[in-house]
Amino acid sequence: MGFTEDIAKVSEHVRKRADQVVGEEAAKMALIVPFLSALGYDVYDPNEVMPEYVADFATRKAGQFEKVDYALAINGTTVMLLEAKARGQKVEAHDGQLRKYFNALVTTKVGIVTNGIEYRFFTDLHSQNIMDNEPFFAFNILEYDSKDIDNLKFFHRDNFDATAITSHAEEMVYVNGMTQLVGNLLRSPSDEFIHFLIGKLGTISPKYEFKGKKNSNVIEKFKPIVKKSIQGSLVDLMTRSLNQEISQPVEELEQVSEEEDKPEESQESRIVTTAEEITAFEKIKTITKASKNYNFELKYKDTTSYFGINLGKSTWWFLRLYLSSQKKSFIIRLNVDEVKSLAPNFEVQEVTASLGDAASKIIISSADDFDKLASLILRSYEVEASKHQALIPDAKSA
Numbered sequence: 001m002g003f004t005e006d007i008a009k010v011s012e013h014v015r016k017r018a019d020q021v022v023g024e025e026a027a028k029m030a031l032i033v034p035f036l037s038a039l040g041y042d043v044y045d046p047n048e049v050m051p052e053y054v055a056d057f058a059t060r061k062a063g064q065f066e067k068v069d070y071a072l073a074i075n076g077t078t079v080m081l082l083e084a085k086a087r088g089q090k091v092e093a094h095d096g097q098l099r100k101y102f103n104a105l106v107t108t109k110v111g112i113v114t115n116g117i118e119y120r121f122f123t124d125l126h127s128q129n130i131m132d133n134e135p136f137f138a139f140n141i142l143e144y145d146s147k148d149i150d151n152l153k154f155f156h157r158d159n160f161d162a163t164a165i166t167s168h169a170e171e172m173v174y175v176n177g178m179t180q181l182v183g184n185l186l187r188s189p190s191d192e193f194i195h196f197l198i199g200k201l202g203t204i205s206p207k208y209e210f211k212g213k214k215n216s217n218v219i220e221k222f223k224p225i226v227k228k229s230i231q232g233s234l235v236d237l238m239t240r241s242l243n244q245e246i247s248q249p250v251e252e253l254e255q256v257s258e259e260e261d262k263p264e265e266s267q268e269s270r271i272v273t274t275a276e277e278i279t280a281f282e283k284i285k286t287i288t289k290a291s292k293n294y295n296f297e298l299k300y301k302d303t304t305s306y307f308g309i310n311l312g313k314s315t316w317w318f319l320r321l322y323l324s325s326q327k328k329s330f331i332i333r334l335n336v337d338e339v340k341s342l343a344p345n346f347e348v349q350e351v352t353a354s355l356g357d358a359a360s361k362i363i364i365s366s367a368d369d370f371d372k373l374a375s376l377i378l379r380s381y382e383v384e385a386s387k388h389q390a391l392i393p394d395a396k397s398a
Helices: 004-021 025-037 094-103 146-155 162-187 193-206 216-240 242-246 248-259 274-287 336-342 367-390
Strands: 049-053 067-075 075-085 110-114 118-123 135-141 299-302 307-310 318-322 329-334 348-350 361-362
Touching: 004 025, 004 146, 025 067, 025 075, 025 135, 049 274, 094 110, 094 118, 135 367, 146 162, 193 216, 274 299, 274 318, 274 336, 318 367, 329 367, 336 348, 336 361, 336 367
Parallel strands: 075 110
Antiparallel strands: 049 067, 067 075, 110 118, 118 135, 299 307, 307 318, 318 329, 329 361, 348 361
């Protein structure tokens, strides 16, 4: 079952039971906990999903310590905070303790306010480590589309990357704002916009240049012309296929991928690459050198969520390690049946998050287990390498 199906299952569950849920505590157990589980968090592990979370810096208020309803951690690092409200209660604002906790916990980049139906996601776009007043993303479990699902995937445990979320949040905010601005201009062009367009006519061709004064009478004269031009341009764009018109060139996409590979100082300072992760990386490098068909230079990318191993670019990953002290596992891009045949003595789970294709999680006890899983590691490496060999003509001889 994939991530989309998991969310659909929660949606159906909420749709059937929401009317029976009364109060905040009932909303937590009946509506919110299933949602957190669908995001890949182990709701039965108190080290990963921490209810009624009280931090060391908490102060007393009315005789009780201030707390947040849930803190979510990955590999011992708190990454998200959640404030719960009763079903039917508005989620337009958040309580003071959520902001206080967010601002104090530097590893936390996401704050969530929810009533079990609507989830509002906050971060710190305006001032670093200061929770924004407005959410950058809102998700309604009873009313969503495929784009909402794509946005929600960023918060899944297996995908969580604080740097990627911050970048995506910034893009979402500006795209929404720019879309509204452009939409308003297209529906009702302002005088300033018309003035600007008149001034740019000559850049198309000298024959279009307007040489007179651009006074109010000229602006009024051009208003119907601009509106007709906008309509014509939109029709032309749709005729040519809008997707093709606005897609990025391959060169630009490659540049973006390379920029994503560069670690951010603020995020890197909070990441500790352990000796066990390096040991695992060296073992995996040794295993992949046995390949007779491919010879990519392996690299790793360490995040607060996982330790990823790739073929030179972070998007070309074939293995993600989760070597926390509580649980040790790794994810590879192979289906469950194939993994079980190559790792008969290990526990194998299907990964419900959509990582672009089939994926499986293998539970291990330590990095030494990779010595017993050489066939599986080599197979995973070669499957991913085959996707990119054509893109790197000299990869085999590299």
